Amino acid sequence: MAIPTETVYGLAARIDLPAAIQSIFTLKERPSFDPLIVHIAELEQLKGLVAEWPPLADALASASWPGPLTLVLPKHPSLNPAITSGLETVGVRMPDHPLTLELIRSTGPLAAPSANKFGHTSPTRAEHVQQEFAREIANGDIIVLDGGPSEVGVESTVIRIASNRIEILRPGGVTADQIKARLAAEGLNTEVETPERNDQRSPGHLEHHYMPRKPLVWSLDETSTQTPLDTTAIGRRLGLPAAAKATVIVLNEDPRLAARELYHLFREADCSTADFIIVRLPRSRKDGLWSAITDRLKRAAQLQWPLQRSDHIP
Numbered sequence: 001m002a003i004p005t006e007t008v009y010g011l012a013a014r015i016d017l018p019a020a021i022q023s024i025f026t027l028k029e030r031p032s033f034d035p036l037i038v039h040i041a042e043l044e045q046l047k048g049l050v051a052e053w054p055p056l057a058d059a060l061a062s063a064s065w066p067g068p069l070t071l072v073l074p075k076h077p078s079l080n081p082a083i084t085s086g087l088e089t090v091g092v093r094m095p096d097h098p099l100t101l102e103l104i105r106s107t108g109p110l111a112a113p114s115a116n117k118f119g120h121t122s123p124t125r126a127e128h129v130q131q132e133f134a135r136e137i138a139n140g141d142i143i144v145l146d147g148g149p150s151e152v153g154v155e156s157t158v159i160r161i162a163s164n165r166i167e168i169l170r171p172g173g174v175t176a177d178q179i180k181a182r183l184a185a186e187g188l189n190t191e192v193e194t195p196e197r198n199d200q201r202s203p204g205h206l207e208h209h210y211m212p213r214k215p216l217v218w219s220l221d222e223t224s225t226q227t228p229l230d231t232t233a234i235g236r237r238l239g240l241p242a243a244a245k246a247t248v249i250v251l252n253e254d255p256r257l258a259a260r261e262l263y264h265l266f267r268e269a270d271c272s273t274a275d276f277i278i279v280r281l282p283r284s285r286k287d288g289l290w291s292a293i294t295d296r297l298k299r300a301a302q303l304q305w306p307l308q309r310s311d312h313i314p
C-alpha cells in the first residue's frame, strides 16, 4: 500500500509479513543492499524493533516525533534482516500524518521506502504514485491512500547515534541546527557531524538519486536568478541538439516552500515538452533546509552550471 507522510509518499508493508517486504524491493526495482525505514505510531511499537533506546534517542524523538527524523539504532534480533539489508542497525521514525498514524496504530509498524522506482524522483502527491506505478495500481498490486500533498516535500533526516556523537547520514526535513538546539536544551555535550564534514552516507543514498527522467542541470547563480542563462550552451554541454528546449525552475526563496514544491516541479517538467530541466537556486540561501534541497539537486543533476572545475576534466 502507498501511504502519505509529511515528507514523501511511502510504499509500505507490515514488518511481520516477509512476502510483503520482498514485494517492496521487487515493485521498486530496489537493490537488496538498500535498507528500509520502519514507521511507528507510538513509542511502544519500538519493542521488537530496536535493541537499545539510549537517552539521546529519547531526547531527539521527543523533540521531533512525529516528524521528519529517522534514527538509526541497533536492531532487535527478531526483526526480519531483509528490512535492514542484513545490517545490525535499523532506521525508525514516526511520520507526521494523521491518516498514516491511524493506519499504523492498527497494522503495527510499517516498513516503507519512498514510493518511486529506485533512483527516481520521490512522490509528494497521490497522483505522483499513480504516475509512477500505473500498471501495478491497475493490477491491484498497490493501493494508494490519498492524504493530500506532503507538507515537507523532501525526505526525513537520517541520523546515526553513536555513544557521544551524532552523524547525519542524509540531510532532510529536520535541520542540523534544530538537532543541535535540542541537544543544547538537554544540556548534552554531543558532537554533530554534518554532511559537509562527513561524506559517509546511508547505503542507499547514492550519488545518482531522486532523478527526473529528463536531464537536469542546477544553477547556483550568485548574481541573480533574473540573469538570463545561456540555455543553448547548457544543452550543448549535455550533448543535446541545438534545437533542444529547456524548462527553467526558479526555486522559492523560502526553503520550506522550495522543498515542498521541489519534486512536484521535477515531475511537471518531466511531463512538459521541454528536453531538459534547469533548476535555479535563489541567491539568499542559508543553511537549514537548503542542505537537504541542494543534496537532492546534486544527486538528481547531470551537471552544475556554471561548470565546475571537475566538469572540465575529460
Ligand code: TXA
Residues within 6 Å of the ligand: 005, 007, 008, 009, 010, 011, 034, 035, 036, 037, 068, 070, 072, 084, 087, 089, 090, 091, 095, 112, 113, 114, 115, 154, 155, 156, 157, 158, 169, 201, 202, 203, 204, 205
Ligand atoms: O522521509 C522519509 O524518510 C521517507 C518516508 C516514506 O518516510 N522514506 C524514505 O525511504 O526516504 P527511502 O528508502 O527512500 O530512503 C531511506 C534511506 C535508505 O536509502 C537508507 O540509505 C537509509 O534511509 N537507511 C535506512 N535504514 C538504514 C540503516 N540501518 N543504516 C543506515 N541508513 C539507513
Ligand code: MG
Residues within 6 Å of the ligand: 113, 114, 122
Ligand atoms: Mg527513496
